[in-house]
Amino acid sequence: MPATASSTLDLPRYLARIGYAGPLTPTGDVLAALQAAHVAAIPFEALDPLTGKAVDLAPAAIDAKLIEARRGGYCFEQNSLFLRVLRALGFEAEGRIARVRWTLPDDAPPTPRTHQLTRVILAGRAWLVDVGFGSAVPAAPLAIDRAGAQPTAHEPCRLVRVGDAWRVEAEIAGEWRPLYDVEDGEPPAIDYEVGNWYTSRHPDSHFCHQLIAARTTADARIALRDNRLTIRRTDGTVDQRYLSAEEIEAALADIFGLAVEPGWRPAIERAATVEVAV
Structure with missing residues (x-):
């Protein structure tokens, strides 16, 4: 089943899992609060690929792992769950896919599409939100139309146009470092499946x-x-x-x-x- 498919999401159990008891209206403040609660409560971890276990992107499998079994997961699991939560709450949200640039030199060749995140529209304005980029995950929603640094609870971030993509960067130790390049448009479900296979199975x-x-x-x-x-x-x-x-x-x-x-x-x-x- 594709990563963006619907499933019967037990929203109260998810909210209990992340320890969130605040408002649920689809606003910017709620979006930021949900993101912060999610990344604090549900760890980023990739024990399944490391131990040779397949990563199942079926919504029921993700819910069973991240909510019921209180496991963590990586981007395709974390952000597909978060996308379904946002849609269940009435947010206008779509998946996005990105090419990771974290820790790579500027002249490194393009990387595969191996990172999933979410685009949210609030009052006609587009934002990127991510709950699945490990220890460098942006700590707040990022406005796509805003130039320059955007504050978060941790490092400032910014979006820079690079060709046909938006490059998300974080300012670390006074230096802007690229995280990933987000491609325009909602990708087909197969892109998540291929990215998930590469991330969990490819020897590189x-x-x-x-x-x-x-x-x-x-x-x-x-x-x-x-x-x-x-x-x-x-x-x-x-x-x-x-x-x-x-x-x-x-x-x-x-x-x-x-x-x-x-x-x-x-x-x-x-x-x-x-x-x-x-």
């Missing part, structure tokens, strides 16, 4: 080789990459340490709220031995 996908988890709260970005745990707070302080296998398991449970599965143990033990470049 880092999700198949690295243990990755992230959460973004109101005051901190928390990222686990193999055995390196990094906490970057909005006050500018950074804590970073390397974890043993037992500590990785504890972090997945205590920090990211995941019920650690026995089948994850080989990947956790491998991650504990990795030397992660700074």
Whole structure:
């Protein structure tokens, strides 16, 4: 079933999952509040690709995993769920697909279409909103028609036109760094399926080789990459340490709220031995 297909969404259970009890009218304030609650409560994680398990984009499968089982997921799961939530609440919303540019040099060739996010129209104005870009996820909806920096609870972001796409950038340590290039127009469902296959199965996908988890709260970005745990707070302080296998398991449970599965143990033990470049 395509990522944008409808399903019987249990909206109250979703709202309980993200700990949101505020207004539900389709306004900008509600959109921002839902985004913030989602990324704080539902962790970004890619344990399934790392352990060889297929990522199912059927709405029922995503709901069972992210809501009922209290797991996390990556962009195709997170943002397809968020898109259905927004539509259920009356928002005018469409999916979008992007080419990731994060950590790449400026002259790097085009990347595959492997990131899903959402476009929302509010009072005739278009916004991009994302709940599935890991530790660098934009922390607020971004107005497409606004030039220059846009403040968020974390780094400022901006949109820059690059050819036929909008490049989303974040200002990190005084430097504007590209996150991804968002293509115009709502993509066909097959683009999500192909992007999901590449991200979860292709040998070049880092999700198949690295243990990755992230959460973004109101005051901190928390990222686990193999055995390196990094906490970057909005006050500018950074804590970073390397974890043993037992500590990785504890972090997945205590920090990211995941019920650690026995089948994850080989990947956790491998991650504990990795030397992660700074």
